[in-house]
Amino acid sequence: MAEMVTLTIDGREINAPAGTTILEAATDANIYIPHLCSNEELAPYGACRLCMVEITQGERARLVASCIFEVADGLEVETNTERVLNVRKLVIELLLARNNKHPALRKIADELGVKETRFPVEQKGCILCGQCVRTCREVVGVSAIGFSGRGITRKVATPFMEFPPDCIACGSCVYVCPVQFIPMKEENGVRTIKGFDYPMQKCSKCGRYFAPKKQLEYFSKITNLPLEHFETCVGCR
Ligand code: FES
Structure with missing residues (x-):
């Protein structure tokens, strides 16, 4: 105790x-x-x-x-x-x-009784709380995003501002952001997070798109189970 x-x-x-x-x-x-x-x-x-x-x-x-x-x-x-x-x-x-x-x-x-800010409003959206970066690293175990820059140029970024190769499109960063800054949508079998597209997997039984392929590949890798094991949605197991 x-x-x-x-x-x-x-x-x-x-x-x-x-x-x-x-x-x-x-x-x-x-x-x-x-x-x-x-x-x-x-x-x-x-x-x-x-x-x-x-x-x-x-x-x-x-x-x-x-x-x-x-x-x-x-x-x-x-x-x-x-x-x-x-x-x-x-x-x-x-x-x-x-x-x-x-x-x-x-x-x-x-x-706090604050009506407006005295500082110039830049409307960046992101408040640099770092929850997305920390969740990706500490919870998901991937570190697909990080901070770049310092002071007023500091921002959350992908490596070299390009498609993040390690991102598994799980959407944890979207979920955890307290100001809903990171946009995510799903359309026609593609999940799009902040402008980057990730193909979704169709369930091998019901044919419904249910998870990003990269996320399932990650599950397969960390569990040492064959990829086919993850190609069926939870409802059809
Ligand atoms: S510094 Fe404590 S909640 Fe942000």
């Missing part, structure tokens, strides 16, 4: 397993901290900085990202101080400059 630690969040005494993050401990205690880039299926990352909280350890108070900072005995956490709210307002303004239309971002902005 995990060792437990005792901390306070907004003055409430909380017990949490050692090794969990402040965000996890707060969520378990029904204390809301806004967050965008954290995902319990993925390793802590700390990209968006929306989840900032103020902690006091000993004499020292400082701001930390609650999704990457672990709980500790005696830790005092404040989730709503003026300092915290000012940082979150700045963060949401920066996010709105990349995407000022998405309802999830507008909702957080409303909660």
